[in-house]
Amino acid sequence: MSIGSVLNIARSGLDASQTAIQTVSHNVANVNTPGYSEQQAVLVEAEPTPSPVGLLGNGVSVQQIKSYFDQNLQDAITNKNSDVQEQQVYEQYLTQIQSVFNEDNSNLSTNITNFFNDWSTLSTDPTSTSDKQTVASDGETLCTTFNTMYSNLTSLQSDLNGEVSTQVSDINGITSQIASLNQLISQSGGGTSQANDYVDQRNQLLQQLSGYMNISYFTDGSTNMVTVLTSKGSNLVDGTVSYQLTGNQDSSNGMMGVSWQGPSGETDDVTSQITGGSLGAVIATRDNTIPGYLGNLNALAKSIMQSVNYFHEQGNDNAGVPFFQTSNTSDYAQGISLASQIEDASGTVQTQNIMASSSSADTTNNDVAARIASLANEAVLGDSTISSTTFGSETSALDLTGSIVVNGTAVAVASTDSLGQIADNISASDAGVSASVVTVSGGYKLVLTAQDGAQNISVVDGSLSTPSTGTPSITQTLGLNGSTWVNYEAGVVAGVGQATTSATDLATYDQNALTSLQQQQSQESGVSIDEEMSNLIMYQNAYQASARLYTVAQAMVDSLLQSVGVTTT
Amino acid sequence: MRVGDNFMYQNYVSTLSNLKSQMDQATEEVSSGKKVVVPSDDPSAYAQNLEVLSQLSQNTQYKSNLTSLQTLSGYYQNSLNTVSSVLTSAKQLAVQMASSTVDASSRTAAASQVDDMISQLVAVGNTKVGDTYIFGGTKADTAPYAADGTFSGTSSVGQVAVDSSTTMAAGISGNTVFDGTVNGQDVNIFTTLQQFATDLTNNDTSALQTDTTNLDNCVSLTANNLSYVGTYADDISSLLTTNSNTDTTLNQTSSSLTGVDMAQAVSDYTTLSTAYQAALYTMSKVESLSILNYLPYA
Numbered sequence: 001m002s003i004g005s006v007l008n009i010a011r012s013g014l015d016a017s018q019t020a021i022q023t024v025s026h027n028v029a030n031v032n033t034p035g036y037s038e039q040q041a042v043l044v045e046a047e048p049t050p051s052p053v054g055l056l057g058n059g060v061s062v063q064q065i066k067s068y069f070d071q072n073l074q075d076a077i078t079n080k081n082s083d084v085q086e087q088q089v090y091e092q093y094l095t096q097i098q099s100v101f102n103e104d105n106s107n108l109s110t111n112i113t114n115f116f117n118d119w120s121t122l123s124t125d126p127t128s129t130s131d132k133q134t135v136a137s138d139g140e141t142l143c144t145t146f147n148t149m150y151s152n153l154t155s156l157q158s159d160l161n162g163e164v165s166t167q168v169s170d171i172n173g174i175t176s177q178i179a180s181l182n183q184l185i186s187q188s189g190g191g192t193s194q195a196n197d198y199v200d201q202r203n204q205l206l207q208q209l210s211g212y213m214n215i216s217y218f219t220d221g222s223t224n225m226v227t228v229l230t231s232k233g234s235n236l237v238d239g240t241v242s243y244q245l246t247g248n249q250d251s252s253n254g255m256m257g258v259s260w261q262g263p264s265g266e267t268d269d270v271t272s273q274i275t276g277g278s279l280g281a282v283i284a285t286r287d288n289t290i291p292g293y294l295g296n297l298n299a300l301a302k303s304i305m306q307s308v309n310y311f312h313e314q315g316n317d318n319a320g321v322p323f324f325q326t327s328n329t330s331d332y333a334q335g336i337s338l339a340s341q342i343e344d345a346s347g348t349v350q351t352q353n354i355m356a357s358s359s360s361a362d363t364t365n366n367d368v369a370a371r372i373a374s375l376a377n378e379a380v381l382g383d384s385t386i387s388s389t390t391f392g393s394e395t396s397a398l399d400l401t402g403s404i405v406v407n408g409t410a411v412a413v414a415s416t417d418s419l420g421q422i423a424d425n426i427s428a429s430d431a432g433v434s435a436s437v438v439t440v441s442g443g444y445k446l447v448l449t450a451q452d453g454a455q456n457i458s459v460v461d462g463s464l465s466t467p468s469t470g471t472p473s474i475t476q477t478l479g480l481n482g483s484t485w486v487n488y489e490a491g492v493v494a495g496v497g498q499a500t501t502s503a504t505d506l507a508t509y510d511q512n513a514l515t516s517l518q519q520q521q522s523q524e525s526g527v528s529i530d531e532e533m534s535n536l537i538m539y540q541n542a543y544q545a546s547a548r549l550y551t552v553a554q555a556m557v558d559s560l561l562q563s564v565g566v567t568t569t
Numbered sequence: 570m571r572v573g574d575n576f577m578y579q580n581y582v583s584t585l586s587n588l589k590s591q592m593d594q595a596t597e598e599v600s601s602g603k604k605v606v607v608p609s610d611d612p613s614a615y616a617q618n619l620e621v622l623s624q625l626s627q628n629t630q631y632k633s634n635l636t637s638l639q640t641l642s643g644y645y646q647n648s649l650n651t652v653s654s655v656l657t658s659a660k661q662l663a664v665q666m667a668s669s670t671v672d673a674s675s676r677t678a679a680a681s682q683v684d685d686m687i688s689q690l691v692a693v694g695n696t697k698v699g700d701t702y703i704f705g706g707t708k709a710d711t712a713p714y715a716a717d718g719t720f721s722g723t724s725s726v727g728q729v730a731v732d733s734s735t736t737m738a739a740g741i742s743g744n745t746v747f748d749g750t751v752n753g754q755d756v757n758i759f760t761t762l763q764q765f766a767t768d769l770t771n772n773d774t775s776a777l778q779t780d781t782t783n784l785d786n787c788v789s790l791t792a793n794n795l796s797y798v799g800t801y802a803d804d805i806s807s808l809l810t811t812n813s814n815t816d817t818t819l820n821q822t823s824s825s826l827t828g829v830d831m832a833q834a835v836s837d838y839t840t841l842s843t844a845y846q847a848a849l850y851t852m853s854k855v856e857s858l859s860i861l862n863y864l865p866y867a
Contacts, residue, residue, distance in 0.1 A: 032575045098608055103619055113623040117630035124637045124729050124739065127700055127710055357707070365707035366727035366739065376627065377733045486623040494616035497608025504609065515583065519576060526573015533860045 003560075005049070005058070006553040012059030013546030016043050019062045020539040027527045035204030037069040037525035039196055040535075067196035070524050074203050077517045078210045082276040083510040085211035089281035090503035093156060097293060098500045100152045101493045108149065109486050109493075111142045112304070116376035123369040126356035136342055136349040139323065143336045146301045150333040153290050153297070160286040164256040165247040167212055167279045174209045175228065175242035178202055182225040183240040195224070202226060209236075214276035232273035234260045245270070255286070289499070296492045297333035301326075304485060305336055307375050310405050315355020315368045323354075377484060394420045394437050394444045406431035406448065419444055581852050588845045595838040598829045605827040618826045625819045627733065632812045634729050635805055641740050642802040644703055648693050649746065649798055652758070653791045655686050655693075659762060660784040666769060667777040680769035687762050691716055694743045704743030713743050718759025720744055731808050732815075741801075746794050751786040758787045 020041040030036040044063040048055035103109055115138045122131040181202040188195040206226070209215055214231035220239075228237035235243055241263070247256045248269070257271040258279075274280050305324040312323040321341035328335030337343075341353050357365035391398070395418045403410040404422070409431035413422055419437050423446055426435035433448050483491065598604050608615040665671065666679050694704050694714035705713035706723035713722030724744035728736040747758045761783045768776040 031573075038573075095609075102607055103622075109619045109623050110626065113626045117626060120630050120634060120730055123727065124634050125699070125701065126727065359707070362707040362723055364701065364705065364709040364727070365723075366729070367707075370728055370730060370736070373730055486620055490616035490619040493608050493619060494612040497610075497612030497615055500607075500609035501612060515580070519580075522573035522576035523571050526571065526576050528571050529574050530860045531571065533864060537864075 003553050003556050005056075006549060006556070009057070009059035010546050010549035010553065012046055012061060013549065014543060016041070016060040016062050017539045017543035017546060019065075021536065021543065023065060024532050024536050024539065028529065028532050031527040031529065031532075035200050035207070036527065037067045037196065037200050038527050039065050039067050042066050065196060067199070068525050069196075069200070070521070073517060073521050073524060074207075077514065077521060078203070078207045078215075080510065080514045080517060081207050082210045082214050082280075084507070084514050085278040086276050086281040087503055087507035087510050089278045090285065091500070091507045093160065093281075093285045094289070094496070094500040094503050096156055097153065097290070098496050100149055100156070101293070101496045103493070106145060106149055108145050109489050111138065111145045112485050112489065113376065114138050115142045116373050119369050119373035122354075122356050123366040123373055126364050126366040126369055129351050132351040132354040132356075133349055135354055136338060136351070140338050140343065142304075143324070143338060146297060146333040146336050150294065150297055150331065153294055154334075157286050157290045158254075160282050160290075161254065161256050163282045164258065164279065164286075167282065168245045168247050168258055171209065171212050171236075171279070172242075172244045174205050174212075175236045175244075178205050178209070178226065178228060178237045179240050179242035181205070182223075182237065186223045186225050186240070199224075210277060212277045212279045213274050214280065230260075230270060230273045231275055232270070234268065234270050234273060258283075293492065293496065294331070294333065296488075298331055300485060300489060300492075301332035301336045305332060307405075308372055309339075310410070311368055311371045311375070312355050314358050317358070317360045319360070320355045320368070321353050376486070391419050391444045391446075394418060398422070406433050406435075419446060422446065577855075581848075584848055585845070585852075588841060588848060592838065592841045592845060595834060595841055598834045599831070599838055602829055602831070603827050604829040604834070614826045618823055621819050621823045621826065624733075625816065625823065628812060628815050628819060631730065631732050632809065632816075635731055635809050635812060638729060638731070638737060638739065639802070639805045639809070641698070641703065642798060642805060644696060644698055645741055645798045646795070646802065648696050648704075649791060649795045651693050652690060652746065653788070653795060655689055656758065656784065656788050656791055659683065659686055659765065660781065660788055663765060663777060663781040663784050667774065667781055669774065673772040676769040676772050680766045683762055683766040683769060687718065687759060687766070688716070690747070690758065690762070691718060694718075694720075694747060703740055704746060706742035706744065718747070718757075718763070720748070731805075732812070735808075737804070737808075738801075741794065741798065746791075749790045749793070751789045751793070754786060756783070756786045756790050758790070761787050 020043070023039050023041045027038050042063045042065070043060050046058040046061045048057050050056075099105055101108075115135070118131070118135040118138050122128065122135055125131055181198050185195050185198045185202065188198065206215070206217060206228070209228065215228055215236065216231060216233075217226050217228040217237075219226045223239070225239050226237065227235070227239070229235055236245075237243075243263070244261050246259050246261060246267070248259045248267075249256050257269055258274055259267045260270045261267050271283065274283055305326060309322040309324055313320040322339045323342055324336055325339040326332050326335035327337070341350060343349050356369035357363055358367050359365050397416045397418055398413075400413050400417065400422075401415045403412050404426065405411070406426055406429065409429050411422075411426050411429045411431065413425070417425070423435035423437050426433060426448065435446060435448050437444050438447050597606065605611045605614050605618065662679055662682065666676055691714045695712045696703050697712075700710065702709045702711070702713050702722070704722065705711070706726050708722045711721070713720055715721070720743055722743055724742045726742050727739040729739045731737045749756055761780070765777075765780040765784065768780055
């Protein structure tokens with residue numbers, strides 16, 4: 001035992017307290033740093049010195065700077081963040097899609113009803129030029145409604161498309177930062193205060209990255225470097241190297257895909273691997289949600305156009321012109337407009353071409369106008385359409401003559417045709433519909449299914465004659481399982497509303513779940529000013545006490561030197 | 570339990586913003602009087618309301634169709650009343666002229682009176698409302714009756730929708746008014762009057778007896794048609810009543826689907842606003858608590 005060792009012990013105390021105070025200061029300074037985990041200096045007794053009286057203590061040393069941090073909790077937060085960001089994108093874009101379909105904005109249902117009401121008005125005064133003008137002008141409004149809704153949806157789609165490139169570049173920024181941090185962590189060997197901060201930063205970046213897409217990652221035990229993969233296994237960060245993603249545009253439709261660039265320059269289209277997170281939601285909304293709603297609009301526009309045209313062309317002894325036309329036979333909602341024979345290039349309405357009568361002689365007949373008006377109440381759209389009336393036989397002649405109009409294609413029905421024959425004729429026509437006869441209790445029914453799986457079958461009665469034998473007429477039996485146009489549109493709007501509600505609910509739910517995890521994390525890793533201040537006082541007192549040891553040792557040395565006749569100054 | 574300071578502030582912010590957004594929703598409900606403003610508020614109610622509104626609009630259209638039929642039925646009633654009174658005079662004339670005391674010159678004079686009656690009835694047959702000859706059937710843009718009573722219109726009339734599943738004839742054709750069957754006999758008013766005039770000119774007393782009977786049939790035919798037009802007008806009135814009831818029902822349905830329960834909405838708003846104030850109060854109290862207030866500045 002020596003006075004020197006007292007000084008050493010005092011120094012170790014000062015060092016330890018200083019380190020601890022530095023750690024506390026670091027905590028206080030980072031109280032609001034995202035992802036920061038509270039750190040503490042872990043103090044241990046210094047190695048004791050053997051002596052005849054036993055082991056003598058040698059003061060204190062700082063073993064390590066410990067970061068209060070739960071990796072499992074952090075992983076749970078990282079994963080949950082994917083869901084939160086995904087649902088927030090869905091919520092954001094579905095709300096915008098919803099506003100396209102909101103009747104207050106679109107007036108689609110109102111405009112459909114108005115248009116067919118106009119035909120009803122025309123039917124009360126079939127020669128009225130002003131009524132015909134109204135039919136044409138409301139017909140044009142209806143077309144414009146379809147065009148506008150279509151372009152609003154496609155413009156959302158192109159917004160989303162632009163998002164892809166932006167988010168891909170964000171992701172690249174994050175992965176390259178993770179790779180740099182991997183290097184720093186590996187160089188600092190882990191366990192030091194510096195490495196704690198790097199690990200915190202890296203966790204924060206992983207959390208951000210998972211907000212863009214689902215990822216999986218694992219940490220190497222020896223180097224403490226993290227490897228990051230897409231959910232399907234493409235490598236994004238491997239040690240100190242990050243692999244970039246690039247946007248690759250599909251030249252046919254302008255849609256941006258995502259490619260992965262490998263170590264030797266090879267590329268791989270990983271668009272389908274990107275699930276979850278905001279990028280996953282952006283791609284899914286762009287490629288599935290919006291095309292689905294565009295399909296609904298197209299189906300509606302196509303059905304209205306074909307059904308109205310079919311009857312309008314029956315006007316003037318079947319010399320009637322079409323009422324609507326489309327400049328795009330796959331996107332009816334985009335292409336629909338008044339036919340050029342109804343409104344010429346200069347925008348003048350040719351009222352003489354608007355047909356209220358089927359007969360050129362009976363000019364004031366209203367049959368065409370009344371028939372078109374009644375379409376509004378007919379079930380003309382549906383996934384599959386089934387006859388509601390049961391027929392007694394599949395094979396005996398039904399004695400029906402005339403035609404059935406399926407998707408705008410008239411299928412002739414002869415008096416000798418049986419139900420089975422009618423089904424065969426419909427299937428063989430180019431209506432794009434498979435017809436079959438199914439057995440039900442008490443007889444047979446006709447079922448129509450779209451061949452391409454598209455939700456679009458319009459069936460209208462092509463003026464079948466009443467059968468003389470009293471067999472149930474096909475006239476009233478087709479299409480009853482479908483829906484009217486307004487009914488169909490209301491269904492689509494309800495679907496949009498439902499999707500928006502569930503995205504909003506899920507966004508709230510996921511956010512709450514994330515908050516709850518963050519609360520747990522805050523209990524584990526968060527900086528509490530109360531605690532830091534208490535610790536500060538504790539270490540400050542310890543520092544002052546250690547400093548006092550110097551004074552004591554000094555006094556001891558002074559008195560020793562005095563007793564041996566040395567004066568100190 | 571340790572509470573991180575940063576998390577605590579974040580928590581305040583999210584609690585306040587949640588309450589604020591709920592209050593915003595409640596304010597919108599109270600001020601708009603609607604609880605379903607966008608589809609996601611209640612997708613199924615919104616969709617049902619769309620259909621109800623479409624039915625309402627159609628119902629208004631049916632009402633307008635019915636009103637125009639009602640106007641038309643007034644013209645038919647007037648016209649048929651004229652036909653009836655002309656025929657009644659014709660019949661009186663026939664009874665008078667069939668008497669053996671009437672001489673040939675009186676009958677010749679009466680014949681010209683009958684010719685006037687024919688012209689009068691042709692004028693009725695060519696009644697024009699707007700651009701439409703109302704007795705022309707489905708060929709109503711040209712006068713359906715020639716001066717000799719020849720009919721060039723059609724006997725069929727157009728059908729007009731008056732509710733989603735019912736259509737009504739748009740009036741009655743001249744062919745039904747001036748030509749029909751009574752007691753199993755074909756009756757044509759113009760032919761009968763023309764024969765009557767001829768018989769008067771020819772001073773054919775026995776034929777005049779037959780003319781009297783035929784004119785009787787004409788009067789009956791017109792009475793039948795008047796009764797038809799009366800029923801037609803009644804049907805229209807009753808459909809208009811139904812239409813107005815449907816309108817009320819649909820409006821009520823729409824309002825119950827999307828309207829707000831004002832008492833409930835206001836009470837919700839008050840609850841939320843209390844919660845918001847409480848949160849602000851708590852926050853201000855907790856924020857003022859800090860260990861730093863109790864530490865001496867060293």
